[in-house]
Amino acid sequence: MAKIIAGVGCSHVPAIGVAMDTGITNEEYWKPVFEGFKKSREWMKKQNPDVIFLVYNDHCTAFDARCIPTFALGCGAEFQPADEGWGPRPVPAVKNHQKMASHIAQSLVLNEFDITIMNEMEVDHGLTVPLSVMFGDIKQNDEWPSLVIPLCVNVVQYPAPTGNRCYNLGKAIRRAIESYEEDLNVIIFGTGGMSHQLQYKRAGLINSDWDKRFLDLMTEDPVGASQITHLEYLRETGSEGIEMVMWLIMRGALNENVTEVHRHYHVPASNTAVGHIILENNA
Amino acid sequence: MTEKEYDKIPGTIVFDADKSREGYHLNQFCISLRLQENRDAFNQNEEAYLDAYPMSKEQREAVLTREWNLLLELGGNIYYTSKLAANDGINFQNLAGRMTGMGVDSYREMMLKGGRSIEGNRDKSEWGED
C-alpha cells in the first residue's frame, strides 16, 4: 500500500524562484535563504519519494475570476509551468501520478470532500518554487525526481477554507493515499506563508514571533493550530499570511505525533518571511 | 453596510465577495496581461484595449493613471494588479514601495531590517483612523 512518510511546510515566494533561475543564490541577500534548504535537499535525496502530494495556491494565473474552486485536484497527465507575466519559469513540466490522483479524487468525494477535478491546468510559482527549493536546480529538459499530485486551494478570495476544514481534509487525503494499492512512498507538502502582506498601506508586515509559534504548533499542537481564526491570520500575519491554512492540510495528513527533523526561518525574501519545516511520521 | 470583523485592520483591504464582485472586469483585464500577445496589444493602445472590459469609469481611469491603491479600493486584487505592474516592469517589492508611499528604497530597507512590525499595526485606532 502507499504510505505518507513525511510532511514538508515551505514558503513559495516567487522571488526565490527568480533567484534560482537567474543564478544569484550566492548573493549576500539570498545566501541565508538557501542555506536553510541545504539539509532539506540532502534529506529529499535520501527519502527519494515516488510521489509528492503538493498543496499550494494559484495566484490568479491558471484560475482567473471566472472560476474560483476552493479545492482543485490536478488529475491531468502533466502540468506546464505558467507564464505569470514575465515568462514561464525554465523548469520541467510537472508529471502526475494520474492513477493515484484519480483514486484520491474518488475517495475524497466519497468521504464528503467535494473537490474540483482539473484535467487541464498550468501551475505557477506556488507549486514550482517548493519543488525547486527542495530538489535544487533541475534543468528544463530534465525531469523532476518525483511525480507530483497538485492540490490547489483558494486563498485569494476571502474566505479561504478554515484551518479546521483544511486539517480534516488532510486526514481524508491520508486515508485516500493509504488505501491506494501500490507500494509507494509519498511526501506531502503544505506551502505558502509565512507572515506577509503584499498589498495596500500595511504592506511589508512581518510577525516573526507569531510565525515561530506557528512552527512550534506544527510539531506539537496541530489541533491547536487548526483552530486559528481567519481574523487572526489576517490581522497578525498580513492579508497574504492566510496562505498558512495550507500547511494544515499537510499536517492533517500526518500522525498526531511527529518528529521534527529540520526547521528554517528567515526574513526577508522580497516581502515575505520564509518558513520551512520537515516532519517525519513516527513509525 | 454591516461592519465586517476585518474592517478594523489598518492599511488592509480584504478581497472578499463584495470586492470580487465590484472588481470583476478590472481583474479580468489585469489577468489578460499575463500573456505576451495581450501585453503587446495593450501597450500599443491602452484605451482601445480597455474598451473590451466593461469596468467603471473610475476603475478605467485608475488603470490609465496607475493608481495602485485606488485600484485595490475599487475591487482590484493584488495578484491581478501585479500583472499590470509586471507589464510596467514593476515587481512585487517595488509595487509595495509605491502602495505604502515609502518609496522603493526605504521599503526595501525596512524589509531588510525585519519588515513592518505588528506592534501599532493591528487596529485602525492605532493609525488614528476609525
Ligand SMILES: [Fe+2]
Ligand atoms: Fe502564495
